[in-house]
Amino acid sequence: MQRANERFIERLPLRLPRAWHSYACVASLCAICFFLRELAEPLLPPGYPFLSFFPAVILSSFLFGVRPGIFAALICGLLSWYFFIAPQSSFGVNSAVVTAMAFYIGVVAVDILVIHWMQRANYNLAVERERNRKLADNRELLFHELQHRVSNNLQVVAALLSLHRRQVRDEEARKVMEEAAGRLALIGKISRALYRPDDTGQEIGALLDMLSRDLAEAAGREDIGLVVDVPGDLVVEADTMVPLALVTAEAVSNAFEHGFDSERKGNIHIALAKDDDGMLRLRVSDDGRGLPAGFDPDARSSLGLRIADVLASQLGGRFMLTPSASGGAMAMLDFPARR
Incomplete structure (x- = not known):
């Protein structure tokens, strides 16, 4: 309702299809006011x-502009002078009439000028608001185009790495290049889905669900149950989303690779919550075969775990990998919600 009122005020003064329509409305308004004054005559001293x-003058100026307002002031002044200022039913002139009419002219002149200045300021404000809206639309368009190009460039680099991987004979090098290509493609996909031009946070539950299911499809493990548990009202800052999503991807990929062999089925549970102390806590747990015997959580031999450590440091938090209560493994990331 408030927005509708703002749009109506921005259209003032009204522009009717024909100019005489405005003057006809003003004349009707003056006639109504004259009728009301006649009814009130016996009750007034x-x-x-x-x-x-x-x-009548104020409404005419407010609704139709300066010229209809002046027209209303002229009609109302003449009606008052002829019918309600002694000697009545005449345009007699004396000192009392001159004083009364001077007072009337001064008041209606101030009213019309104030309304005119207000509407000019309101018009300029509406023009500026429309200009800002167009600038915001252009900014959003350019932002999306930039994001699209950056994401496409990352996809191209990932594709080039995959092509070069085919020419590498060393199996270890091929694996490293394949992982790098996959991570670049993932970053491009996350970037395209995440950022907004206003730099506000986004609901992350849907993103983690999409990300985990894409990883399951890429790994050919759609037989693994995936559960994402994120409060619906939880939002995360834009510059936090990419590191958080990448850590989640590393943890889920690690669970697919090491927790479940080709014949083993199970479940992966992804939970993200915010504590009262302002810390975000990510938990990626599985019921797979668990950590190997003699696993040292401080020895990061895996490239993926080292990457997760670096990303956790960027977030100002800590990444850990421990046994889970279900017998599998649990990846934990704790970091402040606002850095």
Whole structure:
């Protein structure tokens, strides 16, 4: 309702299809005010000739502009002078009439000028608001185009790495290049899905669900159950989303690779919550075969775990890998919600 009122005020003064329509409305308004003044005549003490006519001038100026307002002031002034200022039913002139009319002219002139200045300021504000809206639309368009190009470039680099991987004979090098290509493609996909031009946070539950299911499809493990548990009202800052999503991807990929062999089925549970102390806590747990015997959590031999450590440091938090209560493994990331 408030927005509708703002849009109506921004359209003032009204532009009717024909100019005479405005003057006809003003004349009708003056006639109504004259009728009301006639009805009130027996109830009023002597004087008050302009009592009902000031609203007619103000409304006319407010709705139709300066010229219709002046027209209303002229009609109302003449009606007051002829019918309600002694000697009545005449345009007699004396000192009392001159004083009354001077007072009337001064008041309606101030009313019309104030309304005119207000509407000019309102018009300029509406023009500036429309200009800002167009600038914001252009900014959003350019932002999306930039994001699209950056994401496409990352996809191209990932594709080039995959092509070069085919020419590498060393199996270890091929694996490293394949992982690098996959991570670049993942970063491009996350970047395209995440950022907004206003740099506000986004609901992350849907993103983690999409990300985990894409990883399951890429790994050919759609037989693994995936559960994402994130509060619906939880939002994360834009510059936190990519590191958080990448850590989640590393943890889920690690669970697919090491927790479940080709014949073993199970479940992966992804949970993200915010504590009262302002810490975000990510938990990626599985019921797979668990950590190998003699696993040292401080020895990061895996490239993926080292990457997760670096990303956790960027977030100002800590990444850990421990046994889970279900017998599998649990990846934990704790970091402050606002850095």
